[in-house]
Amino acid sequence: MKTILVADDKANIRNLVRDYLEAEGFHVFVASNGREALYAARSEKPDLILLDIMMPEMSGYEFIKAYRKESETPIILLTAKLDETDKVLGLELGADDYVTKPFGMKELVARINAVLRRIGRPVAEAGILSVGDVRIEKESRAVFVDDNTVNLTPSEFDLLYVLMSAPGKVFSRSELLLKLQGTTFEGVERTIDVHIRNLRTKIEKDPSNPKYVETVFGVGYRFRAD
DSSP, rough: OEEEEOOOHHHHHHHHHHHHHTTTEEEEESSHHHHHHHHHHHHOOOOOEEEEEOSSSSOOHHHHHTTTOOOOOOOEEEEOOOOHHHHHHHHHTTTEEEESSSOHHHHHHHHHHHHHHHHHHHOOOOTTEEETTTETTTTTTTTETTTTTEEHHHHHHHHHHHHHSSOOOOOEEEHHHHHHHHSOOOOOTTTHHHHHHHHHHHOOTTTTSOSSEEETTTTEEEEEOO
16 A cells, blocks of 8 residues: 655645545545655655645745655645746656646546556666566676576567566567567567567466566567566
C-alpha cells in the first residue's frame, strides 16, 4: 500500500482528498502547513506528497527547497495559481507534476498513479538496469540473473535491454525488430520469436513457464514489472 502526504491549509480540501484516496486504497496522512508537512514527511517517509503552494509558516516552494536536500520523494503541487511561471518555478525547484485547483478527484488519482509508475521503473544509471533478479550492464554488455553471469548473443542482449528499459510495456514484434535493426522487413518479424525463445532458455529457470519475459498473445512481449 502506497503512502501519501496531503499538505494543504484548507481543511475541506485535506479531508476530501484524504477520504477519496483512502477509498482508492492509499494510506494517507495530512498536514495543515509547510512546517508540519516537513516534519511529517521526515517521520512518515511517504511514497508521494501532494503539496499546496500557498500555506502559512512555510510555503510549498520553501518546503521543496528544504525537502529536496534530503529526499527525492515525488511531489505533485496543488495550486490555485494560474500564472505559468509559478508552475514552472515549482517544477524547477524539484516538483514532479502539478494539478490546478479546482481539480477532479479522478484526474488527481490518475496523475498520482502516473507519477508512481514513472518512479517505479528502473533508471539507467551508468548504463545499468536492474529489475527483480535480473541485472544488465550496457557498457560491458554483461547480464546477471541471481548474481550468476549469463552469456547472450548481441541480438539477445539488445532485445533484453529494450524489454527491461520499460517493464510492463508490451512491445509488438515489429517494434522490437525496429529497435534492434533500425528498420522492419515484412515476413521476418517472427525472428523475434526465435530470439525470445533463446533468451528464455538462458535467463528463465523454467522457459516453458517464464517468470521474466511474458508473451502477450496476439500482441507481442513484455518484461514483467514485478
